[in-house]
Amino acid sequence: MSEHIELHPETENGTNQHSNLREVDKPAEHHSSRRARVLIKDRTRQQALRDRKKAAKSPSTHTINRAIVHAIMAELKAQRSQGVKVGDVSLSFVNILDLSYKHLTKGTHAGNSYSLDEVRIAITARIQREAPKPGDD
Structure with a gap:
């Protein structure tokens, strides 16, 4: 009995098919609450401020x-x-x-x-x- 069990199945591009990495700026579909939208907007605003400060040194x-x-x-x-x-x-x-x-x-x-x-x-x-x-x- 030579059965091969693959513990971490991978896709064609070599990444784990079970990893659900998403883009940072793209909100997940299940984040539809008002609080979540406010948090995302605040995070984006803070990052923009950090980027402006960094650009201005x-x-x-x-x-x-x-x-x-x-x-x-x-x-x-x-x-x-x-x-x-x-x-x-x-x-x-x-x-x-x-x-x-x-x-x-x-x-x-x-x-x-x-x-x-x-x-x-x-x-x-x-x-x-x-x-x-x-x-x-």
């Missing part, structure tokens, strides 16, 4: 936030090394902006991947944005 909000935190921590570390207590640390807004700008435009973290003007505009816009109020979900 502008850093994302996440990248800007990381650069600002990096600058704050560097400033804190510099003052702590001088013996200043954490409660007495005084952070300079100008130094934070300068360090975050340098973090995004120089060195190994960014190289030449961001436009200098776009970084300046993005950091300024990020800092000018109002903080969310409690309960604004």
Whole structure:
């Protein structure tokens, strides 16, 4: 009895016939609910925003936030090394902006991947944005 059992049947093009991969932008037929349509529209909008930022060589909000935190921590570390207590640390807004700008435009973290003007505009816009109020979900 020499029976051959094929565990993973493949089609002519060599892919598994059971894999149901679909295009990312094409919604599945069963996604007809209003919520699903909103999610797809939101996903498409967010991707378009990321593509525009990348084309303009502008850093994302996440990248800007990381650069600002990096600058704050560097400033804190510099003052702590001088013996200043954490409660007495005084952070300079100008130094934070300068360090975050340098973090995004120089060195190994960014190289030449961001436009200098776009970084300046993005950091300024990020800092000018109002903080969310409690309960604004």
